[in-house]
Amino acid sequence: MTLSTTPLHQQTFSLAHSTLAHLLATTENLIIIQDLDGVCMGLVKDPLTRRIDLGYVQATQAFDGHFYVLTNGEHIGQRGVNGIIERAGSTPPETGYLPGLAAGGVQWQTRSGAVSHPGVSGAELDFLTAVPERIKARLGEFFKRHDSGLSDEAIAQGIAASALNNVASPTANLNTLQGLLKTQPALYQQLQQEMAALMQDLLQSAVDQGLGDSFFVHFAPNLGRDDQGNELVWYADEDGSSLGTTDFQFMLRGAIKEAGVLALLNRYYHQRTGAYPLGADFNARSAPQRHEDLLALVEKFDPAQMPLMVGVGDTVTSQVVDGRVRRGGSDRNFLQLIQDIGRRLNSGNLVVYVDSSGGEVKRRPLTLETSDGTAWVTAGPGDPRDEAEPLTLNVVFPGGHPQYIEMFCAAAQQRQSGQ
DSSP states (O other): OOOOOSOGGGOSSBOOHHHHHHHHHHOSSEEEEEOOBTTTBOOOSSGGGOOOOHHHHHHGGGGTTTEEEEOSSOSSSTTOHHHHHHHHSOSSOTTOOOOEEETTTTEEEOTTOOEEOTTOOHHHHHHHHTHHHHHHHHHHHHHHHSOOOOOHHHHHHHHHHHEEOOSSSOEEEOHHHHHHTTTOHHHHHHHHHHHHHHHHHHHHHHHHTTOTTSEEEEEESEEEEOTTSOEEEOOOOTTSSOOOOOEEEEEETTOOHHHHHHHHHHHHHHHHHSOOTTOTTOOTTTSOSSHHHHHHGGGGSOGGGOOEEEEEESOOEEEEETTEEEEEOTTHHHHHHHHHHHHHHTOOOEEEEEOOTTSSSOOOOOEEEEETTEEEEEEOSSOTTOTTOOOOOOEEETTHHHHHHHHHHHHHHHHHHTO
């Protein structure tokens, strides 16, 4: 099979990693917007066990001013990425931290580690502080009501690993508990239902405290949104073939990754031109929520200054349920926005997908075929029955985050050497 001469943004499931590395190395007006878990770190059941390659963190400096993270995780706190970097090296780290937006787009960090929460009130942060304890309490009540066959010690450890005390996005992460209940898929589904109910109770508590417009719930992975714009829980199959939603995140309203794309692009333009196209105070919380409205904001950006945008993620799902296609995944919408911006402006934007199915969390892998030593991808991460998938994955990494990191570091080296 010969290498394609078609531009990468017109390809699907391309394995031309060296071509991508060269493009990243030689494009001056460039912005990389990248997820973290599953992209540059392996997916693990317990976030406290995550590890990061300091060589990769160092490589991001070659793209200083052109590289930003966009994650539903957080920079700070017990399970924040900053701590992972510090534990891998020194404090403060010689590599610097990873600049960009966390907590779905409401936690901004500079490379030096200065953190702020644009558009977030003290009352909202105070409410979020109490959420992890409510998650722990509800999990404890669930296991008191249901005979799981687990020891008290195993349950306690599972609960401790599942209640994530993130500052701006407290989360019930069920990966560890799912592992403990893997022979009891029906009980695990009941646990998912319990966490979904807790999220609704938290929303009602916010209403009771005068914060009814402050929060929403993010399910990862999910089955897209209903007609009211609320994300849909993906319940596990009772035969255990699909785990469905594992993360139940209580988020600040406006904390959606696609809004973060516009916030980052606004900062990028200011860096290059000295002006903010959307205003100096624009942030993810002040951004519109609808995809069409976000895309319309691109008209405020000078097309002559528009960078090549490269979005990198690993969570893109689709599932056919009762004959209806449900599309979700925490990276889907921000990648779709980057793709649509490129198509509207004919700027060649790229969507890069990293296959994280090799981690501890179950994911549908890419399907590969080989012939005469040459490999190609025949199917993506979505439901094969989803024949109208709108998101095109231009370049994919079947080898997961190690393969992506290898490409990224090669691109950084080329960029630094000017080759």
